[in-house]
Amino acid sequence: MIAASRSNAPSSFEEEALPHLEAVYRFALRLSGTPDQAEDLVQDTFLRAYRSWGQYTPGTRAKSWLFTICRNVFLRQRERGRRHDEIVQRHAAARGGVVDLVNPLWRSLDGVDPEGAFFRSILDDEVLRAIDRLPEDYRTAVVLSDVEGLTYIEIAEMTGVPVGTVKSRLFRGRRQLQRVLYDYAVEAGVLPVASGTRDEEGHVAP
Amino acid sequence: MSLLERLKRLLGRVRRWKEAGGGSEMISCEQALSAVYEYLDGELEAGPREQVKAHFDVCARCYPHLRLEESFRTALRGASGSVQSPPGLRERVMDLIARSEDG
Incomplete structure (x- = not known):
């Protein structure tokens, strides 16, 4: 005791x-x-x-x-033991430029799986591995909001950044994660290979 | 034109404007989509929340976007819910704290 x-x-x-x-x-x-x-x-x-x-x-x-x-x-x-790959990945993501209001994933899913049912068919381990691949600040924001249900203000206070930064980390983190899970579903044969081109962030080029 | 006639015409215009949806504050697809995360995250005040909800309720184009984000979140929650701490972790933490008190 x-x-x-x-x-x-x-x-x-x-x-x-x-x-x-x-x-x-x-x-x-x-x-x-x-x-x-x-x-x-x-x-x-x-x-x-x-x-x-x-x-x-x-x-x-x-x-x-x-x-x-x-x-x-x-x-x-x-x-x-700072991980170099995270830094590089974050800078690449920050250059994403113009982001689409319409989720870019939706273009690939339109007519196939518009409501994203495929997300629920992905194995838990694959989802967790995909989360782990996000840069730390995106990962923290996504886990605390989506999984633990913290408010934007709580996350902002925790991480010492403005609420606006929390919003943008959530936005980018979620879109990156969705893209990774989508690619996984395509590889696993759950979704058909989509036509059309997109950059690696899934964003339409500016 | 008499005052009464003018008044009647004005009332007619107000009625037609209302029938056309004026004043019901329906927001645009762009506005609804740009607020989808704040809506799902429970970050909107009652007024805007109702407006966003009203849009998704009736807009066949935007509704799947909302469902997509919900499916995504369900997957994240489900996967994380499968994680359990190793057996005895609580006891080890308590023990560590107790020992730090002794030392």
């Missing part, structure tokens, strides 16, 4: 922080990529959270506070 030496902190920590263990693990796994690293990340996160529990404002969302710590720990660790 946790010692009760820090006034009321331990009991409220157990009640408010520990119930989010599964969510923090899910997030840690998407950030780090392997179960071993995710477990280390979770342990580190909860230990740090416990030590700084005094800074947590009761009544605010403990979940997004824990996510913030988790991401900070992850980013600090990554500083040492």
Whole structure:
């Protein structure tokens, strides 16, 4: 049991922080990529959270506070072994230029699968692998919004960027991910090969 | 023209404008599509949310776009929901915290 030496902190920590263990693990796994690293990340996160529990404002969302710590720990660790491919990928994505209001995927799906039913036929592991291929800032935004249901403001506060940046990361991250899943479905023979040309981001050239 | 006649003509114009959908605030396809993520993410205020919903409800061209995004999100949630933490993680975390207290 946790010692009760820090006034009321331990009991409220157990009640408010520990119930989010599964969510923090899910997030840690998407950030780090392997179960071993995710477990280390979770342990580190909860230990740090416990030590700084005094800074947590009761009544605010403990979940997004824990996510913030988790991401900070992850980013600090990554500083040492920075992944070059992510950076390159992000810059390539940022040059995407004009983006279409109409989802470019829809042109390929029109008349075939306009409502995107194919998304649900893709194996869970393939979906997760596709998420892991996104640049970290897009991945964080997509996971926190689509999976964990955080608001734009919560994500903005967590990641230290304006709400507008969160929106654009979500937009680009989702479109990239959709494109990867679409290509997977075509390769798997779930969808027919589409005619027409498009750049690798799936955007219409400016 | 008498005042009464003028008034009648004015009322007729108002009626025809209303019949043509004026004032019902139907937003354009462009507006609806540009708000699709904010709509799905629950980021719109009640007024705009209703307008976007009203558009998707009646627009055969835009509706599949909404469904596409929903299918996508369902897939992400489903895949992530299949993830479970390793057995005993909670105990190991508790233990780590307890040991940090002792040390």
